[in-house]
Amino acid sequence: MRIGIDIDDTITESFVYVLDKIAKDYNKDYNELLSKNLNWDDIYHGYDDLPPLMDYVFSNYHKWIPEFEIKEDAIDTMQKLIDDGHEIILVTARSHALPGQNVKYLKDNGVPYTVLHEAAGNKVAVAIEEKLDLLIDDSINNCTLVKAQGIPVLLYDNPYNRKCTTLDRVNSWKEVYEVVNNMTK
Numbered sequence: 001m002r003i004g005i006d007i008d009d010t011i012t013e014s015f016v017y018v019l020d021k022i023a024k025d026y027n028k029d030y031n032e033l034l035s036k037n038l039n040w041d042d043i044y045h046g047y048d049d050l051p052p053l054m055d056y057v058f059s060n061y062h063k064w065i066p067e068f069e070i071k072e073d074a075i076d077t078m079q080k081l082i083d084d085g086h087e088i089i090l091v092t093a094r095s096h097a098l099p100g101q102n103v104k105y106l107k108d109n110g111v112p113y114t115v116l117h118e119a120a121g122n123k124v125a126v127a128i129e130e131k132l133d134l135l136i137d138d139s140i141n142n143c144t145l146v147k148a149q150g151i152p153v154l155l156y157d158n159p160y161n162r163k164c165t166t167l168d169r170v171n172s173w174k175e176v177y178e179v180v181n182n183m184t185k
C-alpha cells in the first residue's frame with residue numbers, strides 16, 4: 001500500500017510542545033491550557049484570554065522543530081510497514097520550516113520514509129497525485145477531505161479531535177500496524 005502520513009501530531013508531539021512554549025511566553029498555566037482542549041485554530045485565532053498567536057507560532061516554529069519528540073512506537077511501526085513492502089509518503093503542511101530542516105529532523109530522529117511532500121497545504125492534491133491507498137493524519141479537516149475522494153483515512157487520536165465521531169480513529173502506532181495488516185489481508 002501507498003500510505004500517506006502527516007508529520008505534526010501524527011508522528012511528532014508538536015502541539016503539546018507549542019502549548020508549553022505558549023504557557024511560558026504568555027504566563028499561563030500549562031495544565032490549564034491543556035484542559036481547555038484547544039486545537040491549532042484556537043491557538044491561531046485566539047481563545048478566552050489567549051490572544052491570536054499565528055504570527056508567534058509561525059515565526060518561532062523553526063526554532064522548536066528540532067525539539068519535537070516522536071510519538072511512541074512511530075518509528076518502529078513505520079519501519080515494519082516498509083519492511084512489509086509498503087511505501088511511506090510523508091505529507092506535511094509545514095510552510096514555516098527552514099529549507100532542509102524537515103529532512104534533517106527526519107534523519108536525526110531516524111524516521112524512515114519513501115517520499116516527503118512539504119508545504120502541502122492541500123493534502124487532497126498530494127493524495128491523488130501519489131495515488132495514496134491510505135492517509136493517516138490528526139486533522140479532522142484533512143481526513144474528511146481526503147476521505148471524500150474515496151481514499152481510506154485514519155484519524156490519529158489527539159485530545160482536540162475527539163469530538164469527531166465520523167472517521168476511523170487510531171489511538172497508537174501499534175494500532176496503526178494492526179489496522180494496516182487487516183486492510184491488506
Ligand SMILES: [Mg+2]
Pocket residue numbers: 006007008009010137138139
Ligand atoms: Mg498534523
